[in-house]
Amino acid sequence: MKNFLKKMLIAGAVLAATIAIGMNRQQTVSAAQANNGVSDNGWLHVEGTQLTNEYGAPVTLHGMSTHGIMWFPQFSGQTAADAVAEAGGNLFRVAMYTDEYAGYVSNPQAAKDQMYESVDAAIADDMYVIIDWHVLNQLNGDFHNDAAVDFFNEVSAHYANTPNVLYEICNEPNDGSGNNSWSGTIKPYAEQVIPVIRANSPNSIAIVGTPTWSQEVDTATADPLDYSNVMYTLHFYAGTHFQWLRDKAQTALDRGYAIFVTEWGTCDASGNGGMNLTEAQNWIDFMNEKNISWANWSFCNKGESASALQTWVTEDDIRDGVQDYELTESGAFVFANLRTETKVSYDYSLVYDNAYYAAHNPDVAKAYNNDSAKMFQHFVKYGIKEGRKANLTFDVKYYQANNTDLKNAYGDNWEAYFKHFMKYGVTEGRKSSVIYNGRYYVQKNNDLKSAFGTDYLRLYKHFMNYGMKEGRVASADFNIVIYLNNYPDLYKAYGNNKAAYYRHFVNYGIKEGRTATVRKSNYWYGTDYSAVYSYEFYIVKRPDVAKAFNYDRELVFEHFVKYGMDEGSQASASFNPAVYKSKYTDLRNAFGNSSRRYYMHYLNYGIKEGRSAV
Secondary structure (H helix, E strand, O other): OOOHHHHHHHHHHHHHHHHHOOOOOOOOOOOOOOOOOHHHHOOOEEEOOEEEOOOOOEOOOEEEEOOOOOOOHHHOOHHHHHHHHHOOOOEEEEEEEOOOOOOOOOOHHHHHHHHHHHHHHHHHOOOEEEEEEEOEOOHHHOOOHHHHHHHHHHHHHHOOOOOOEEEEEEOEOOOOOOOOOHHHHHHHHHHHHHHHHHHHOOOOOEEEOOHHHHOOHHHHHHOOOOOOOEEEEEEEEOOOOOHHHHHHHHHHHHOOOOEEEEEEEOOOOOOOOOOOHHHHHHHHHHHHHHOOOEEEEOOOOOOOOOOOEOOOOOOHHHOOOOOHHHEOHHHHHHHHOOOOOOOOOOOHHHOOOHHHHHHHOHHHHHHOOOOHHHHHHHHHHHHHHHOOOOOOOOOHHHHHHOOHHHHHHHOOOHHHHHHHHHHHHHHHOOEEEOOEEHHHHHHHOHHHHHHHOOOHHHHHHHHHHHHHHHOOOOEOOEOHHHHHHHOHHHHHHHOOOHHHHHHHHHHHHOOOOOOOOOOOOOEEOOEEOOOOOOHHHHHHHOHHHHHHOOOOHHHHHHHHHHHHOOOOOOOEOOEOHHHHHHHOHHHHHHHOOOHHHHHHHHHHHHHHHOOOOO
8 A cells, every 4th residue: 555654654643643633623634734834844834925934934835625515525534634644735725615505504404513523634734624615606795704603613613723724714705896886895805704713713824715716915904904914815727817817926925925825726717627837837936936835626536627536536536645646747847846846934932032033132022022932033134133132042153153054154144043043053063052952961860861862953952941950060061069069149149040050151141251161260069168178189189089080170069079088088188077076076976977067067157166176
């Protein structure tokens, strides 16, 4: 069976993702998985003319539209979704007719049941899915408004937390006579429906049909809707619609609005006329150039030119994906263009923290009144190009200076360094800041090596979320224990708030000339051990310790504090714990054989009391 092994390997991951959706209806678990799908891109949003993923990177959706789901259920369920996903699509459009035979108006429950099955099938395949309120030839702006409000209220509540779903609220809102104008009927309808969707699912995208079979995107964008995350529908058929319609599309784009080709065909507008693949390629080139997402009409075996499947193809035939010989001329052309270009889905959380960005870029915080969404968009659009500081663990100038190969390649192109780190550097364990080096982190933390191996992405996230709080050493350039012990003022200020020392060193310590690699004192978490400890004396008395730690000053001192005192090891010419114990009966009665307590008594009281320890 085709791709059987691949299917079995990813089935478990798809199952986990499906369960996580937390939906009320029972999900079908599929073994197919979309290319460049939801797991790569997350929640989509509209930024200017572009559909972008949740990380701010442009993304395009390419896929297939079903025909009427009540008429071709065998090509709108899980088998069909699997076939589209395996062919490389990341979009499945579910066309639910309203007026026609067995449509929603006459049979709402049956239509909804088939719709839910189709949408859930796409979700199981990690695809984005359009729920299409498929109106045609509605007179005088009657798009079954009340029914549409009820329908979209139900489905948007059902899929409120599901990033896969986009809502196409009116397919082709026209009556063929010009009665359904944009400003007079279509826009007011959209202003009824969109708020209902947004009340349940604030981040979901609404796609709005335009006059004349969804061709007049220029008319619609001359009087645009006042909502974010809105796209305007453009439909074309290559045998009927030529450069003049692309000009309309360009007008909408020039005005700064996003369009979505939710339906297009390779033939004429009847769906059953002659093919024009030359013009279809012109459209493909235009959409690719403009990053316009699309769904082709249609994935079914209906005997018409626009169908992707041969008339004899059955649901069983495509259970292992669509074979070339099962495609029509139109289907072969579309499937050859179906796979989306894999775009990098940058995880900006690796290099961006909103509070940090606001604190270190007060001009941005002031300009956007500390609006977190706007500040993030500023960072993506401008901040990375300007090399601005955006979090504690990634310093773009440090990254440049400590990765010579990148400096030779990128010079002062700050954006290139940010994107390199997110795409490659973090997984390679590269030095990203003065406080973090992935390879050093795993070398110095054996428990993390056991847990994560050399999965440097997980190690980096561990350091960001836990390592600093735990006071872990992650760089040869910064040792938190040395830093806090070198500077009693910092310990007095921060105590055991370990993450604060990392922040202080990055934000102030370096500028102040403070050192975090060479011990300058015998402090250990607020206590000065100078009166009882000397490194030079201790390594002579305890050569076993010196050898075990390769004469590392920090580790030798740490051994003394944690173990040497308990063992009664003398570490200074000025203090012998055995002598101190033997001299003072009151201390022997109080402390017995607890060697550590003699050290601590001498430090805290004995010196002030004039007691001798030699």
